[in-house]
Amino acid sequence: MTNQQIAEDIVVKFGENTHSFEEPWGLLTLTTNRQNIISLLEYLKQHETFRFNFLTDLTGIHLPDNQGAEFGVIYHLHSLQNNVRIRIKVFLSQDDIHIPTVTSIWPTANWMERETYDFFGILFDGHPNLIRILNIEEMDYFPMRKEYALEDATREDKIDALFGR
Amino acid sequence: MEDILIPKNTSDALALNRPIVEDTEYTTLNLGPTHPATHGIFQNILKMDGEKIVSGEQTIGYIHRAFEKIAERRPFYQITTLTDRMNYCSSPINNMGWHMTVEKLLGVTVPKRADYIRVIMMELARISDHIICNSILGVDTGAYSGFLYVFQEREKIYEIYEEMCGARLTTNMGRIGGMERDLSPTAIAKIRDLVNNSLPKAWAEFEKLFNRNRIFVDRIVNVGPITGERALEYGFTGPNLRAAGIDYDVRVMEPYSSYQDFDFDIPVGHNGDTYDRFMVRNQEIWESMKIIRQALENLPEGPYYANENHYYLPPKHDVYKNMEALIYHFKIVMGEIDAPAGEVYHAVEGGNGELGFYLVSDGGRAPYRLHFRRPSFIYYQAYPEMCKGVSISDAIVILSSLNVIAGELDA
Numbered sequence: 195m196t197n198q199q200i201a202e203d204i205v206v207k208f209g210e211n212t213h214s215f216e217e218p219w220g221l222l223t224l225t226t227n228r229q230n231i232i233s234l235l236e237y238l239k240q241h242e243t244f245r246f247n248f249l250t251d252l253t254g255i256h257l258p259d260n261q262g263a264e265f266g267v268i269y270h271l272h273s274l275q276n277n278v279r280i281r282i283k284v285f286l287s288q289d290d291i292h293i294p295t296v297t298s299i300w301p302t303a304n305w306m307e308r309e310t311y312d313f314f315g316i317l318f319d320g321h322p323n324l325i326r327i328l329n330i331e332e333m334d335y336f337p338m339r340k341e342y343a344l345e346d347a348t349r350e351d352k353i354d355a356l357f358g359r
Numbered sequence: 360m361e362d363i364l365i366p367k368n369t370s371d372a373l374a375l376n377r378p379i380v381e382d383t384e385y386t387t388l389n390l391g392p393t394h395p396a397t398h399g400i401f402q403n404i405l406k407m408d409g410e411k412i413v414s415g416e417q418t419i420g421y422i423h424r425a426f427e428k429i430a431e432r433r434p435f436y437q438i439t440t441l442t443d444r445m446n447y448c449s450s451p452i453n454n455m456g457w458h459m460t461v462e463k464l465l466g467v468t469v470p471k472r473a474d475y476i477r478v479i480m481m482e483l484a485r486i487s488d489h490i491i492c493n494s495i496l497g498v499d500t501g502a503y504s505g506f507l508y509v510f511q512e513r514e515k516i517y518e519i520y521e522e523m524c525g526a527r528l529t530t531n532m533g534r535i536g537g538m539e540r541d542l543s544p545t546a547i548a549k550i551r552d553l554v555n556n557s558l559p560k561a562w563a564e565f566e567k568l569f570n571r572n573r574i575f576v577d578r579i580v581n582v583g584p585i586t587g588e589r590a591l592e593y594g595f596t597g598p599n600l601r602a603a604g605i606d607y608d609v610r611v612m613e614p615y616s617s618y619q620d621f622d623f624d625i626p627v628g629h630n631g632d633t634y635d636r637f638m639v640r641n642q643e644i645w646e647s648m649k650i651i652r653q654a655l656e657n658l659p660e661g662p663y664y665a666n667e668n669h670y671y672l673p674p675k676h677d678v679y680k681n682m683e684a685l686i687y688h689f690k691i692v693m694g695e696i697d698a699p700a701g702e703v704y705h706a707v708e709g710g711n712g713e714l715g716f717y718l719v720s721d722g723g724r725a726p727y728r729l730h731f732r733r734p735s736f737i738y739y740q741a742y743p744e745m746c747k748g749v750s751i752s753d754a755i756v757i758l759s760s761l762n763v764i765a766g767e768l769d770a
Contacts, residue, residue, distance in 0.1 A: 218701055218702050218703070219701075219703055221704060223702070247591060248594070249594060250594075250713065250715060250732060251704075251717060251730070251732040253717060253730040255719060256728075268717070270717070270732075274591075274612075279704070281702075281704065301592050301593055301740075302592060302594030302740065304740055306737070309736075313427070326420075328420035328423040329423065338427065344428060344429065344432040
């Protein structure tokens with residue numbers, strides 16, 4: 195079973211809803227949209243030969259310059275029988291960052307989605323308990339977004355006296 | 360959590376092994392955040408019906424340090440210090456996993472000798488991780504002496520770390536492109552003594568004390584079982600998944616760092632209960648010793664680092680005499696070298712399971728986005744389900760056998 199076969203099978207089933215097929219370091223990567231993410235993941239999980247039955251990782255990314263698709267949700271699936279991995283991405287606009295939850299397919303997505311919500315503010319519709327997980331509940335911003343830059347290590351405007359130097 | 364408290368229907372009542380009662384009062388018990396039996400700072404709010412746990416709610420994040428955010432500002436070589444502090448019981452595995460991720464991005468091939476040294480260090484780390492888990496499981500069931508005996512061996516592993524990198528707990532071992540120094544004759548002698556003499560003896564003694572000990576076995580058999588299917592749904596990996604009967608091990612499925620050269624077995628359990636988790640870890644210690652012996656025996660000659668000027672620091676004596684080396688030294692230390700753009704996922708078999716690094720580079724000096732797939736974080740969410748209907752003392756044992764490491768849980 196090669197990446198080529200998987201990609202062809204997905205294209206036959208989902209057509210134009212899947213695009214941007216890539217193979218960085220041999221890991222099949224593709225992009226879909228939020229209308230099709232659940233059916234695509236279910237299809238891959240229940241496929242007779244592919245059997246992507248393991249959700250390895252679910253995380254988010256913020257791309258502020260990517261107009262209309264500022265937020266990404268990235269799924270890493272693993273087919274343990276065939277030992278093949280696949281990466282699926284969904285991009286969302288910052289005005290409407292909703293995506294359906296996958297907790298009904300994999301219970302393990304529960305905390306992964308909570309973590310993604312906690313850091314990026316991506317809203318997973320239908321999630322049983324979408325609250326912050328690692329940060330304090332009173333926090334009113336999403337810290338992994340790029341607008342919250344960490345202090346630049348090379349800055350020169352610090353007043354030494356304030357830092358006891 | 361509220362909906363399952365009162366067993367109003369038959370299935371809930373059966374699961375809890377009690378009659379259907381409409382008006383039961385429950386006790387709330389806080390297990391943690393700083394309870395000694397949690398071995399780390401995280402809280403479980405347990406709803407108790409007498410001795411039995413009805414449901415649990417977890418609060419984590421007490422030692423969250425925003426590693427993923429900090430990593431976005433750091434040059435690649437400075438991120439090992441963050442990975443050290445995730446699973447601090449086996450930091451060399453975290454370090455090597457990160458180096459290998461960057462090497463994958465850069466397309467660096469590491470010489471065989473460096474691979475073998477890494478394998479030795481990673482397996483030592485796995486041994487020390489499993490020693491902690493299993494001996495503390497003994498402590499949690501009331502058997503303190505086993506813990507004291509085998510901690511002597513862990514101390515010896517830490518001495519080997521010291522010999523290799525100067526540090527004990529947060530090792531910061533290895534460099535992008537290889538190891539920072541070769542195995543010294545002292546280190547080799549210490550490793551040989553550990554895997555050929557002292558550890559096999561101590562571990563055999565430990566197993567003699569525990570494996571068929573009636574009191575211990577009665578406490579852990581059939582406690583907190585999980586089926587293989589459910590474990591997969593919950594994203595279990597590592598010894599906890601293998602205890603449930605699924606033989607997934609990253610070292611075999613996707614061999615990294617020359618693991619394909621070694622001959623070792625993957626121990627697998629049946630029921631996924633605490634006893635199986637304990638036995639799988641015990642057996643893995645023997646397998647790790649096997650790997651280390653093979654690696655020492657077949658240790659290839661040659662360089663212990665790749666010819667990777669942009670990331671591997673030049674030898675110090677060259678820095679003073681050679682212009683080229685001085686420039687690279689400066690550029691590496693100041694973090695002025697841009698990595699190629701790309702997207703990499705690399706996984707290693709950590710002490711607790713698949714430790715993944717998802718790295719997105721935009722061609723800058725630091726990662727654009729770095730996500731750690733932390734096995735403890737992912738499987739700890741199954742804990743309330745595993746301890747439903749058990750007594751509090753069993754819940755402690757289950758928690759202990761899962762080997763949840765707070766640093767890895769919170770990142």
